[in-house]
Amino acid sequence: MFPARYWREMPQRYRLEAGKCKRCGKVCFPPRLVCPKCGNRTFDTVRLADEGVLKTYTVIRVAPSQFTGQSPYAVGIVELDGGVLITTQVVDILLDEIKLGQRVRVEFRRVQEDGSAGIICYGYKCVPAA
Amino acid sequence: MAGIVGYGAYVPVHRIKVEEIAKVWGADAESYKKGLALVEKSVPSLDQDTITMSVEAARNALKRAKIDPSLIEATYVGSESHPYAVKPSGTVVSEAVGTSRNTHCADFEFACKAGSEAMFVCVGLVNGDTVKYGLAIGADTSQGAPGDALEYSAAAGAAAFVFGKEDGVAKVVATHTFMTDTPDFWRREYEYYPRHGGRFTGEEAYFRHVATASKQMMEKVKMKPQDFKFAVFHQPNGKFPMKVGEMLGFKREQIEAGWLAPILGNTYSGSSPMGLTAILDVARPGDMILMTSYGSGAGSDSFVYEVTKKIDEVRDVAPKTRQQLDKKRYVEYGVYAKFRGKIRMAD
Numbered sequence: 001m002f003p004a005r006y007w008r009e010m011p012q013r014y015r016l017e018a019g020k021c022k023r024c025g026k027v028c029f030p031p032r033l034v035c036p037k038c039g040n041r042t043f044d045t046v047r048l049a050d051e052g053v054l055k056t057y058t059v060i061r062v063a064p065s066q067f068t069g070q071s072p073y074a075v076g077i078v079e080l081d082g083g084v085l086i087t088t089q090v091v092d093i094l095l096d097e098i099k100l101g102q103r104v105r106v107e108f109r110r111v112q113e114d115g116s117a118g119i120i121c122y123g124y125k126c127v128p129a130a
Numbered sequence: 131m132a133g134i135v136g137y138g139a140y141v142p143v144h145r146i147k148v149e150e151i152a153k154v155w156g157a158d159a160e161s162y163k164k165g166l167a168l169v170e171k172s173v174p175s176l177d178q179d180t181i182t183m184s185v186e187a188a189r190n191a192l193k194r195a196k197i198d199p200s201l202i203e204a205t206y207v208g209s210e211s212h213p214y215a216v217k218p219s220g221t222v223v224s225e226a227v228g229t230s231r232n233t234h235c236a237d238f239e240f241a242c243k244a245g246s247e248a249m250f251v252c253v254g255l256v257n258g259d260t261v262k263y264g265l266a267i268g269a270d271t272s273q274g275a276p277g278d279a280l281e282y283s284a285a286a287g288a289a290a291f292v293f294g295k296e297d298g299v300a301k302v303v304a305t306h307t308f309m310t311d312t313p314d315f316w317r318r319e320y321e322y323y324p325r326h327g328g329r330f331t332g333e334e335a336y337f338r339h340v341a342t343a344s345k346q347m348m349e350k351v352k353m354k355p356q357d358f359k360f361a362v363f364h365q366p367n368g369k370f371p372m373k374v375g376e377m378l379g380f381k382r383e384q385i386e387a388g389w390l391a392p393i394l395g396n397t398y399s400g401s402s403p404m405g406l407t408a409i410l411d412v413a414r415p416g417d418m419i420l421m422t423s424y425g426s427g428a429g430s431d432s433f434v435y436e437v438t439k440k441i442d443e444v445r446d447v448a449p450k451t452r453q454q455l456d457k458k459r460y461v462e463y464g465v466y467a468k469f470r471g472k473i474r475m476a477d
């Protein structure tokens with residue numbers, strides 16, 4: 001990943017910062033320029049909850065090159081408390097132990113790195129809660 | 131006077147047993163377990179490093195501190211395993227936890243003493259009214275060379291503390307330090323694994339510095355071992371902290387609460403700071419705590435804390451250190467070697 005793109009996405013990747021529409025209140029994650037619900041262009045910055053429920057997941061067995069060392073791994077859709085859905089890796093759990101509806105917690109992890117000489121990209125992943 | 135306003139630890143979920151490592155190298159597990167007083171150690175997974183663990187420990191500390199992170203004006207990460215050779219760990223941690231953009235940020239390095247250094251400097255800056263709140267972190271994902279005695283103990287973990295000019299959960303009664311130039315353990319640039327002086331790492335290195343710093347500290351505050359409810363010393367293995375405690379006149383019961391090495395291993399810069407978090411998890415208002423770190427090279431930082439009644443309000447707000455230690459998943463040596471990057475991969 002190019003340093004500039006990674007840098008631009010830091011607020012959402014590091015702190016789960018979302019945009020809350022000033023007109024209709026819809027929370028967009030990742031943040032958007034235009035509210036998909038009402039077309040408004042002004043947002044407040046809000047931070048999403050750091051816990052939620054795993055709604056669905058899939059197991060990636062043939063991974064893109066920068067993730068091959070991690071495969072097989074689970075990518076799920078998590079509904080964070082407050083209702084926003086995020087797509088995220090689910091880690092620190094055996095693949096056959098993952099259960100739909102289980103509580104998960106957001107943790108800060110390495111997401112990918114640009115070889116051994118490039119930048120390390122950090123972001124969120126989910127782990128089993130408690 | 132400065133106090134610890136919030137504290138937190140982070141322990142990765144994976145563990146490897148001494149037996150599993152010994153099996154690979156044809157070593158006698160029982161003699162390692164006995165010699166090191168250690169049965170297993172924590173293992174970071176592929177997506178964990180000093181930065182990720184620092185962020186998690188800092189988030190736990192901030193939950194307990196109950197302050198707006200933007201009030202943090204100093205962010206220091208002490209480690210000997212910073213992920214980048216050039217580029218600070220502290221900037222990532224600072225952005226991830228949302229400190230002030232005017233936070234003074236630096237990475238510290240002094241073998242296993244880097245975490246307590248960060249704490250020492252934060253205490254000074256708070257006491258001198260330079261910063262309102264300071265975040266000090268000790269974290270490491272250190273490696274021992276395969277088959278070396280260090281491989282049985284080199285572990286991963288982090289501890290974070292928010293210091294402020296209020297009593298917080300524990301007042302910082304005094305700080306003290308002692309150092310000499312002692313080449314007991316080192317790693318040269320571009321070398322992957324550290325080297326050590328074998329038995330030389332004992333008497334003239336660990337024991338001399340920890341004992342001297344602790345003794346001088348007790349003279350400074352006019353206290354004796356029996357005046358402390360708890361003591362925590364750097365834990366390169368399970369044996370050394372108990373031995374130095376006994377040398378100084380402490381009893382086993384005073385050391386046990388913060389004695390994590392037997393089931394955690396040596397978390398280097400995180401070691402005595404993590405022990406302190408485990409002590410704060412069980413301490414009562416009024417308890418006095420002595421903490422003395424050790425970093426090869428060599429030096430020790432010593433701290434005396436007095437626990438306040440605020441501890442009861444915050445200890446359950448974030449995961450306790452021993453709770454995290456209880457949550458574990460064992461890995462075999464092959465997986466451990468993969469997690470630790472010990473396997474040569476194709477480009």
Ligand SMILES: [Zn+2]
Nearest residue numbers: 021024035038
């Ligand atoms: Zn809208």
